[in-house]
Amino acid sequence: MTDLAARLHHPLPVLTPATKTLGDIEGLRASGVRAGIKASGNPDVALLVADSLIDVAAVFTQNKFAAAPVLVCREHLQKTGGRARAIVVNSGNANACTGDEGLQNARIMCADVAELLGCSPDEVLVASTGVIGVQLPMEKVRAGIRAAFAELQSGPEAGRAFLAAIQTTDAYPKEACEPGDGWSVAGVCKGAGMIAPNMATMLAFVATDAPVDAGGLPALLRDVAVGSFNAVHVDSHPSTNDSLFLLATRRGTQEKAFSNALRDTCRRLAWLIARDGEGATKVTTIRVTGASSNEAAQAIGRRVAESALVRTALFGNDPNWGRFVSQVGNAKEVTSVAGLVCKVQGITVFENEAPTRFDRAEASKAMAAEDVLLELALTEGSGAGDILTSDLGYRYVEVNAEYTT
Amino acid sequence: MTDLAARLHHPLPVLTPATKTLGDIEGLRASGVRAGIKASGNPDVALLVADSLIDVAAVFTQNKFAAAPVLVCREHLQKTGGRARAIVVNSGNANACTGDEGLQNARIMCADVAELLGCSPDEVLVASTGVIGVQLPMEKVRAGIRAAFAELQSGPEAGRAFLAAIQTTDAYPKEACEPGDGWSVAGVCKGAGMIAPNMATMLAFVATDAPVDAGGLPALLRDVAVGSFNAVHVDSHPSTNDSLFLLATRRGTQEKAFSNALRDTCRRLAWLIARDGEGATKVTTIRVTGASSNEAAQAIGRRVAESALVRTALFGNDPNWGRFVSQVGNAKEVTSVAGLVCKVQGITVFENEAPTRFDRAEASKAMAAEDVLLELALTEGSGAGDILTSDLGYRYVEVNAEYTT
Numbered sequence: 001m002t003d004l005a006a007r008l009h010h011p012l013p014v015l016t017p018a019t020k021t022l023g024d025i026e027g028l029r030a031s032g033v034r035a036g037i038k039a040s041g042n043p044d045v046a047l048l049v050a051d052s053l054i055d056v057a058a059v060f061t062q063n064k065f066a067a068a069p070v071l072v073c074r075e076h077l078q079k080t081g082g083r084a085r086a087i088v089v090n091s092g093n094a095n096a097c098t099g100d101e102g103l104q105n106a107r108i109m110c111a112d113v114a115e116l117l118g119c120s121p122d123e124v125l126v127a128s129t130g131v132i133g134v135q136l137p138m139e140k141v142r143a144g145i146r147a148a149f150a151e152l153q154s155g156p157e158a159g160r161a162f163l164a165a166i167q168t169t170d171a172y173p174k175e176a177c178e179p180g181d182g183w184s185v186a187g188v189c190k191g192a193g194m195i196a197p198n199m200a201t202m203l204a205f206v207a208t209d210a211p212v213d214a215g216g217l218p219a220l221l222r223d224v225a226v227g228s229f230n231a232v233h234v235d236s237h238p239s240t241n242d243s244l245f246l247l248a249t250r251r252g253t254q255e256k257a258f259s260n261a262l263r264d265t266c267r268r269l270a271w272l273i274a275r276d277g278e279g280a281t282k283v284t285t286i287r288v289t290g291a292s293s294n295e296a297a298q299a300i301g302r303r304v305a306e307s308a309l310v311r312t313a314l315f316g317n318d319p320n321w322g323r324f325v326s327q328v329g330n331a332k333e334v335t336s337v338a339g340l341v342c343k344v345q346g347i348t349v350f351e352n353e354a355p356t357r358f359d360r361a362e363a364s365k366a367m368a369a370e371d372v373l374l375e376l377a378l379t380e381g382s383g384a385g386d387i388l389t390s391d392l393g394y395r396y397v398e399v400n401a402e403y404t405t
Numbered sequence: 406m407t408d409l410a411a412r413l414h415h416p417l418p419v420l421t422p423a424t425k426t427l428g429d430i431e432g433l434r435a436s437g438v439r440a441g442i443k444a445s446g447n448p449d450v451a452l453l454v455a456d457s458l459i460d461v462a463a464v465f466t467q468n469k470f471a472a473a474p475v476l477v478c479r480e481h482l483q484k485t486g487g488r489a490r491a492i493v494v495n496s497g498n499a500n501a502c503t504g505d506e507g508l509q510n511a512r513i514m515c516a517d518v519a520e521l522l523g524c525s526p527d528e529v530l531v532a533s534t535g536v537i538g539v540q541l542p543m544e545k546v547r548a549g550i551r552a553a554f555a556e557l558q559s560g561p562e563a564g565r566a567f568l569a570a571i572q573t574t575d576a577y578p579k580e581a582c583e584p585g586d587g588w589s590v591a592g593v594c595k596g597a598g599m600i601a602p603n604m605a606t607m608l609a610f611v612a613t614d615a616p617v618d619a620g621g622l623p624a625l626l627r628d629v630a631v632g633s634f635n636a637v638h639v640d641s642h643p644s645t646n647d648s649l650f651l652l653a654t655r656r657g658t659q660e661k662a663f664s665n666a667l668r669d670t671c672r673r674l675a676w677l678i679a680r681d682g683e684g685a686t687k688v689t690t691i692r693v694t695g696a697s698s699n700e701a702a703q704a705i706g707r708r709v710a711e712s713a714l715v716r717t718a719l720f721g722n723d724p725n726w727g728r729f730v731s732q733v734g735n736a737k738e739v740t741s742v743a744g745l746v747c748k749v750q751g752i753t754v755f756e757n758e759a760p761t762r763f764d765r766a767e768a769s770k771a772m773a774a775e776d777v778l779l780e781l782a783l784t785e786g787s788g789a790g791d792i793l794t795s796d797l798g799y800r801y802v803e804v805n806a807e808y809t810t
Contacts, residue, residue, distance in 0.1 A: 064742045065734035097727070099758050132727050133760040240731055308713050308797060309805055316806030322502070322537050326645055329470035337469045353504050355538040392713060394802050400714055401721030401798065 021159025027249035032165030035144025045144030067096030211252020228266035277390025291383035301387035426564025432654035437570030440549025450549030472501030616657020682795025696788035706792035
């Protein structure tokens with residue numbers, strides 16, 4: 001065995017702060033405060049408020065255990081036709097698996113914000129993240145909401161205060177922005193692996209002051225989510241609370257550049273989540289091409305990413321073509337593996353139904369990178385898709401096995 | 406961090422040898438020899454020969470990358486209508502991803518045995534296990550076949566020589582038997598996790614001298630496989646070579662007790678494979694009930710077993726109800742999680758949409774066992790099914806990440 005202790009150390013990525021945050025989006029104010037929900041005393045209530053009723057689209061978890069805030073958001077967005085004044089967020093407690101009391105608590109959070117803003121409770125959205133199966137400490141939450149309201153500000157610091165208050169097990173803050181012509185897209189998110197005791201994982205908030213066609217936002221956001229947040233595979237465990245919100249403060253004729261800026265922002269945020277998988281040392285993009293459809297391509301990539309054997313090989317910088325291609329053969333979306341080509345970091349390791357005579361040491365060295373590309377080319381059609389996955393190392397086991405005992 | 410080195414140590418199960426082996430089945434002779442295919446010098450060619458043409462049923466991998474021996478067996482069983490004189494096996498090389506040359510080599514193995522026996526090559530079956538993507542060293546294989554033929558014997562030692570020669574990364578020999586009234590079912594298998602460099606995983610050989618209804622064997626074996634070998638989830642990676650053979654040396658009116666003996670034998674062999682997952686400390690039976698169908702129940706159980714989060718929790722003896730139930734919510738075979746009850750070792754940890762007030766320390770202690778039962782009861786129908794899974798600990802990462810680098 002090599003030095004195991006050394007292998008438990010995983011350097012974090014080197015990040016530069018985003019030039020714009022949610023607080024820089026025209027028409028938005030943000031805040032984050034310490035309400036005492038988290039035992040650590042870290043910030044745990046966040047508020048994002050628009051100056052007027054704005055357009056909001058959202059994508060939520062497909063887990064049948066949808067948390068109370070998700071149920072309330074779906075209801076509110078339905079009632080308002082996709083408009084809102086504010087989003088209130090707490091971390092430290094996911095308000096999931098909390099039954100009717102949890103649903104009432106989510107409604108109270110919206111009503112409290114609505115009262116402060118003088119709007120309808122339906123015009124307030126809510127998100128929670130943290131432990132599941134425990135009721136929210138509502139006195140602390142409600143005091144936190146009042147404090148966050150008093151703190152509302154615009155500008156980069158306000159956006160970062162919001163971001164700080166939505167984090168749970170994140171190893172680093174996750175933010176991204178893309179500039180446009182007189183407008184911006186800015187986003188923040190939280191999410192790493194699901195660490196005991198039962199963290200609900202992913203929340204993302206993206207906002208823009210670009211002129212947008214409000215009617216097209218929900219479909220655009222769903223499409224963008226497919227290639228970003230829904231492409232992240234950390235541990236095949238979509239959570240009860242996963243939510244992605246898009247806030248647009250201005251209506252108008254949508255610029256083509258906006259879709260691209262939104263896509264790039266969401267992809268960057270998704271990368272940051274994959275990179276923060278417990279003990280992850282890199283992000284691997286599993287790119288499947290030549291599938292029968294784009295959906296099939298992503299499903300095949302997900303099948304490959306689900307394999308603990310594949311993910312440990314990625315951790316070990318092992319160009320293990322057998323694990324990669326045999327998992328393609330197990331995907332039910334694949335009807336023929338004839339002609340399959342597999343490349344690792346651009347190096348062809350499998351073609352013509354057999355491994356190539358590639359240089360293992362060279363391929364292994366190429367895999368010791370912050371970004372790894374694993375390409376799997378089928379010959380069934382023109383479907384293509386990416387999945388982003390973290391690797392699986394000792395620290396993953398340590399973090400996930402040794403919580404309670 | 407606790408003492409990681411100590412946690413890399415995983416005691417193996419305490420096993421008692423089976424009272425009967427393949428060599429004890431009336432009408433069968435077996436052998437195993439060292440042919441030099443394995444660099445280790447361990448036995449690597451095995452032969453199982455019937456005194457006359459007997460009934461054989463088989464279940465093979467569903468991976469689209471089926472290895473050459475699997476393709477040849479399917480063809481031969483088709484031609485003979487499920488009859489054979491012999492099975493020849495090699496370990497050390499899976500003859501998978503080897504193209505036309507590999508197919509020819511599998512045919513040569515059958516032809517060599519046929520010539521020695523004086524039968525048709527179609528009446529010989531073949532299985533291989535070991536590294537993939539490398540051609541068989543045919544001179545060694547053919548010399549090994551001649552040596553194995555010369556060594557054919559009946560009795561327990563012959564059966565164990567066969568078993569020794571089919572093993573690859575197995576930490577212990579895997580055998581099981583069930584006695585009947587004047588007959589027996591005896592079986593052996595090989596299989597653990599898929600260790601680099603690309604081991605093809607599971608081979609099982611079960612034989613009986615019970616009087617059987619030959620026509621019903623294929624359907625019976627498929628059914629038995631569902632509840633045994635197909636219920637094993639070690640790392641969601643069915644291999645190119647997985648094969649299960651059932652040899653029946655006598656025809657007659659099938660006794661009801663035979664099906665049960667076959668089922669028990671296969672279940673025991675499947676348990677032995679799950680227990681030999683790399684670094685596994687236990688076997689967890691994930692029992693899903695109340696699903697819409699038996700197939701749905703197993704699919705849901707498999708979804709739970711696929712989660713690295715679930716398997717690390719099992720390793721850590723962590724009664725992590727959130728991971729268990731949320732993964733049920735992610736299974737596409739589930740339409741409603743209302744009424745879901747989750748029990749760990751008989752202790753109810755989740756019901757009425759919320760965790761119970763169970764004693765975590767007590768539940769954790771109960772999970773520190775060789776056999777763990779995780780029950781997930783839905784209320785959608787009467788479908789039920791078990792999945793057997795190994796847990797995921799440090800040693801799994803060590804074995805799977807640190808092979809080449």
